[in-house]
Amino acid sequence: MTTRKKEGKQEGKQEGKQEVRKNMRLINKKCYLRDTFMATDPLVSIITPTYNHEKFIAQCLESVLSQRYPAWEQIVVDDGSSDRTGEIISQYNDERIKYIYQDNKGIMRLAESYNMALQISKGEYIAVLEGDDLWPPDKLKIQIDAMRKSDAILSWGRAEVIDEKGDLLAVLPDDMEAFMNLSWEQQLCNLLIGNPMHSCTIVCRRDALQSIGGFKQPEGLPSVDGSTWLELSLIGNFLPINAVLGCYRRHDNQISSAMKSSMIRAGLYSVEFFKNIPADVRASLLDEDSDIATRMDRKAREIDYYLGRAYLREGRWSDAQRHLLKAIREENLPSIKAKAILGILCGLLKRDLEGAASLLDRRIGPY
Numbered sequence: 001m002t003t004r005k006k007e008g009k010q011e012g013k014q015e016g017k018q019e020v021r022k023n024m025r026l027i028n029k030k031c032y033l034r035d036t037f038m039a040t041d042p043l044v045s046i047i048t049p050t051y052n053h054e055k056f057i058a059q060c061l062e063s064v065l066s067q068r069y070p071a072w073e074q075i076v077v078d079d080g081s082s083d084r085t086g087e088i089i090s091q092y093n094d095e096r097i098k099y100i101y102q103d104n105k106g107i108m109r110l111a112e113s114y115n116m117a118l119q120i121s122k123g124e125y126i127a128v129l130e131g132d133d134l135w136p137p138d139k140l141k142i143q144i145d146a147m148r149k150s151d152a153i154l155s156w157g158r159a160e161v162i163d164e165k166g167d168l169l170a171v172l173p174d175d176m177e178a179f180m181n182l183s184w185e186q187q188l189c190n191l192l193i194g195n196p197m198h199s200c201t202i203v204c205r206r207d208a209l210q211s212i213g214g215f216k217q218p219e220g221l222p223s224v225d226g227s228t229w230l231e232l233s234l235i236g237n238f239l240p241i242n243a244v245l246g247c248y249r250r251h252d253n254q255i256s257s258a259m260k261s262s263m264i265r266a267g268l269y270s271v272e273f274f275k276n277i278p279a280d281v282r283a284s285l286l287d288e289d290s291d292i293a294t295r296m297d298r299k300a301r302e303i304d305y306y307l308g309r310a311y312l313r314e315g316r317w318s319d320a321q322r323h324l325l326k327a328i329r330e331e332n333l334p335s336i337k338a339k340a341i342l343g344i345l346c347g348l349l350k351r352d353l354e355g356a357a358s359l360l361d362r363r364i365g366p367y
Helices: 003-040 057-065 085-089 107-120 139-148 184-193 206-211 225-233 260-276 279-288 292-314 317-329 334-348 354-364
Strands: 044-050 072-078 097-101 125-128 154-162 168-172 203-205 238-249
Touching: 044 057, 044 107, 057 072, 057 085, 072 085, 072 107, 085 097, 097 107, 107 206, 125 139, 125 206, 139 154, 139 203, 139 238, 184 225, 184 260, 184 279, 184 292, 203 206, 206 225, 225 260, 260 292, 279 292, 292 317, 292 334, 317 334, 334 354
Parallel strands: 044 072, 044 125, 072 097, 154 238
Antiparallel strands: 125 203, 154 168, 154 203
16 A cells, blocks of 8 residues: 555545534533433423323324434333334333323323323423324424513414324414403403413413412313313413414324313313302403403303214214204304204214304304
8 A cells, every 4th residue: 555545545534534523512512401401491291101102102292303402301101002002102212201091991091191200200390291192393492482481371372273194284373362361350251251372382381280280170071271270270370372383183093082072071060160160250350341240141052052063073963962952942142943953854864063054154144
């Protein structure tokens, strides 16, 4: 080998070593920065309940790993999945992801899974991300930055509604400005009439959640979100943020699709909640919105129509007929009664009401 070739080879080796050293310095710098930020930023504990989410759990975990805010832990509670969910989760070696497998308890004991995760969590903040949902990469940074400047106990924002393939179906709420700068009373009225918040967008303070006894799941309801946020609303302010802070996936296997009637019953909980709120809170609400009691009464009467409509989708024809007849007898609006009558006819034909109701809504309005 000539001297020139030897020198060229040595120079190549030297350049390679310098490149390795450069890369190592970059890696060490990134690790140092991440550890520094994690040491100074408040920890966020992410509660992720999952069950048979093999199609979606990887996207869920990847969306957390992609967060620009690094100070988090993710507590994944697997309610006895029988598919490859656990196998997929085990492929992630990040120490911030904690995987807990339990025998199946079912959706009616969902609060037990949430509260177990809450009990072992270490974060100052709690976020919710179910195993079939995902987050945009700046979600935590936006919310934690905002909450550190606010006395709010909970923040929330817009959600992209996506289908099983990840295609965008909608962004909700349509008009986020309608929820900005509201009084505490107006905020509570909105929650009572119709919860606009998707859980995948929510971050709340852990001490506030613990002060109400953790996540709430009234008997017979397959969810913890609406009831928990109502309880929290009595002890502090919420902070709406006009940004997309979560992606909620809509698919046929999710509970909200399979148990429509049970989800509708959650509306009854808000009616009972309003009846039982302290007298001073009720007075304050009426001062802010004198029509709230009337609107809650109307909501209670309309529940039978929506239950009947849900039972039609589930093929429970006799249950549907019973509730739709009640909706006709109640002092409901003419449009509700018209759709209830149509629902009875659909039940006799063993069909659901969805297409016909949508057509009526376009012609005469939903109310």
